[in-house]
Amino acid sequence: MNSTLIIALAALVVLAGVVVLTAARRRETTGVLSRETRSRDESAAHTVSGKEFERAATAARSTALAVPKTVAVTAWVPPDPEVIGVSRRQFFNRATITLMTAGIGGFGAASLGFLWKGAEGGFGSKINAGKIDDIIAGIRSNNGFLYLPEARAWVTEYPKESLAKAEVIYASQAPVFAGMSSGIVALYQKCPHLGCRVPTCATSQWFECPCHGSQFNRVGEKKGGPAPRGMDRFAVSLNNGNIVIDTGTIFGGPSIGTNTTGQEAEGPHCVGGESH
Numbered sequence: 001m002n003s004t005l006i007i008a009l010a011a012l013v014v015l016a017g018v019v020v021l022t023a024a025r026r027r028e029t030t031g032v033l034s035r036e037t038r039s040r041d042e043s044a045a046h047t048v049s050g051k052e053f054e055r056a057a058t059a060a061r062s063t064a065l066a067v068p069k070t071v072a073v074t075a076w077v078p079p080d081p082e083v084i085g086v087s088r089r090q091f092f093n094r095a096t097i098t099l100m101t102a103g104i105g106g107f108g109a110a111s112l113g114f115l116w117k118g119a120e121g122g123f124g125s126k127i128n129a130g131k132i133d134d135i136i137a138g139i140r141s142n143n144g145f146l147y148l149p150e151a152r153a154w155v156t157e158y159p160k161e162s163l164a165k166a167e168v169i170y171a172s173q174a175p176v177f178a179g180m181s182s183g184i185v186a187l188y189q190k191c192p193h194l195g196c197r198v199p200t201c202a203t204s205q206w207f208e209c210p211c212h213g214s215q216f217n218r219v220g221e222k223k224g225g226p227a228p229r230g231m232d233r234f235a236v237s238l239n240n241g242n243i244v245i246d247t248g249t250i251f252g253g254p255s256i257g258t259n260t261t262g263q264e265a266e267g268p269h270c271v272g273g274e275s276h
């Protein structure tokens with residue numbers, strides 16, 4: 001028993017000694033760098049720092065232009081236009097100017113032509129239709145109606161026996177009545193309803209509009225259909241035996257119900273059948 005106790009105490013002493021020695025050794029190694037670490041620190045001491053590297057790079061940078069040592073200077077020679085040809089921009093510029101010039105020129109020529117025509121005696125001016133005897137002969141040879149394209153008018157005879165009535169009805173249209181007194185009525189070809197060109201009807205001896213059936217007697221007084229009045233007309237005057245039709249002014253046709261000549265349909269109608 002005593003020997004066992006002695007052995008146990010000896011073992012405890014040995015263990016305590018080992019523990020003390022180990023702790024003492026650990027305290028000695030704390031704060032000491034390893035050889036490897038020291039070697040790395042020594043090599044790092046010779047490397048360049050980040051700021052030093054940046055400073056060096058900035059100093060090395062330069063904004064000066066690199067100038068070659070020798071520069072060969074040659075005199076400028078204008079390019080040969082034939083070699084260059086026409087550039088695309090020049091082509092479009094010239095094409096635009098040409099087209100604009102052509103357009104403006106065409107418009108100007110058309111305007112001048114229109115004004116010139118008016119000045120020379122086209123529609124809208126006074127038109128010399130020729131000798132009154134020739135006009136009367138022309139009306140009769142054309143079955144009662146003579147068309148004058150330049151005046152856009154139908155010319156018919158006005159019966160002398162109806163002048164007394166006409167003087168009252170057309171009192172406010174003296175230039176029109178003057179033509180009637182000369183035996184002539186010049187009627188605008190345009191229908192007073194919606195503007196169709198009104199043809200004559202050889203059988204009825206009236207004007208009969210094919211568009212909506214308006215009918216007018218030979219002197220343009222309304223006989224039927226939707227037209228709001230008789231056919232419009234122009235002033236007619238005599239000048240040295242010539243009939244002059246003034247197409248510059250259009251006189252409105254006589255009101256519905258006007259019937260100075262009393263002419264009824266002389267045969268079958270060309271349009272519709274009723275007269276009002």
Ligand code: FES
Nearest residue numbers: 191193194209212
């Ligand atoms: S346009 Fe002549 S009747 Fe209508």
